Amino acid sequence: MSDRTFRIGPIRPPSEANSLLIQVTNGCTWNKCKFCQLYRHTKFKAYSADSIRADIDNIAYWAERVRKYERKGVSAFAWDIEGINAELSNMTDADEQQCMYTVANWLVGGGENVFLQDGNSTALSSGRLTDVLVYLRQVFPQIKRITSYGRAENLSRSTAEDFAELKAAGLDRIHSGFESGSDAVLKRINKGVTQEQQIRAGKAIKNGGIELSIYFMPGVGGKDLSADNAEGTAEVINAVNPDFVRVRTAAVKPGTELYQDWQDGAFELCSDDDKVREIRRVIELAGAKQDAPQITTYLVSDHMINLLQSVEGYIAQGGSNTTDDRERMLGLIDRYLDMPEADRRVFQLLRRTLRAYDLGDMERLGAPERDALRAEVMKENELGWNVRMNGYICRYV
Ligand code: SF4
Secondary structure, eight states: OOTTOOOOOSOOOGGGTTSEEEESEESOSOOOOTTOOTTTTOOOEEOOHHHHHHHHHHHHHHHHHHHTTBOTTOOSSOBOHHHHHHHHHHOOOHHHHHHHHHHHHHHHTTSOEEEEESTTGGGSOHHHHHHHHHHHHHHOTTOOEEEEEOOHHHHTTSOHHHHHHHHHHTOOEEEEEEEOSOHHHHHHTTOSOOHHHHHHHHHHHHHTTOEEEEEEOTTTTOGGGHHHHHHHHHHHHHHHOOSEEEEOOOOOOTTSHHHHHHHTTSOOOOOHHHHHHHHHHHHHHTTTSTTSOOOEEEEEOOSTTOSOTTOOEEEEOSSSTTHHHHHHHHHHHHHHHTSOHHHHHHHHHHHHTTSOSSGGGGGGSOHHHHHHHHHHHTTSOHHHHHHHHHHHHHTTO
16 A cells, blocks of 8 residues: 555545545544444544554645645636546556545545545544644644544543543534433443433533534334334433434344344344334424423434435424424324235335335326235235335445
8 A cells, every 4th residue: 555545434424525535533432333244344543643643634735736726716627537437447546546536536525525424533632632623623724524423421521621622622413322212222222322322412512612513213123112212312302402313214124133133033124114204203202391491303304224214304282483493293104004905015126226205206106006016015914014115225335
């Protein structure tokens, strides 16, 4: 590998698709969640401040090379893309080519956001993370937002003052895979965190001035804990008021411990309808309690594995312009749940095979095709159908 390359980790949230990725850690400090196999074969490593600074310097080197192709003063098509592509195709070192491509992509896309990888970057000592943030902003003053993943248990050990320091150094948003707010579900999936720790971490992050984006996994608790999963998650939202809740439909993937639990009979798959009902319950309960703080959380559906992609908007108490979002989201869910079972299954099939985006796409089906599909999907019993849908979902995670 040449001296001019930098590390690029594998995982980032979809919302960071245009962000520059800087790997400050490798792997995950926990590595034991039963549904996850992302870093199973990776030993956790936190890189030294010097090594991360060297990566930032190399990114700056490639940024300078890419900026030769900037057409200053030209508002539209402000980059000589052909020139960049020509230089890229003449490069003989594949690693360097990848680095230049990554930086060019970032700069051409605006060069505004950075995501610090991997699974738990906030496990870096706060001093080291602060150094990295300060240096990054010094080298690239145009950066508008820096975000990172953090594990809730780890985050719960820091105070609001600690987060305020990170905010002052330049960290704007923390993504955290809470998955569920139910202690029973968290235990079942071996998340290694409790609801109380999630709430403590969430409050400290928000009080420290950092945005919080949490992930919710409908269906991850299994059928018997489906209601718990929704209710516990709504409790966390009510206590913390996270900025974002991102829906990640549970996938029970071969090779994971959760899959083994299912095979052993210790876990029962939720249907797509169960998962949709969980989302409905969260929207219903968030902000519903009299003593809950004003909830301004935005529910995001930014992954193709979610069945109802259009269920997205503010989960908020009544009395503001966000009320419309709740009514619209609940209306969409009810429109789906009120359909006959055969139509719900047809929609699931179309969605899981990327032939439909939302319910309106069903209407484009001609009557003969719809009738044929209805007959086909109803041939399977409930278990067989849920297994088939889980198989489709697993292809995308
Ligand atoms: S904390 Fe995240 S990356 Fe680590 S095992 Fe759990 S889900 Fe996977």
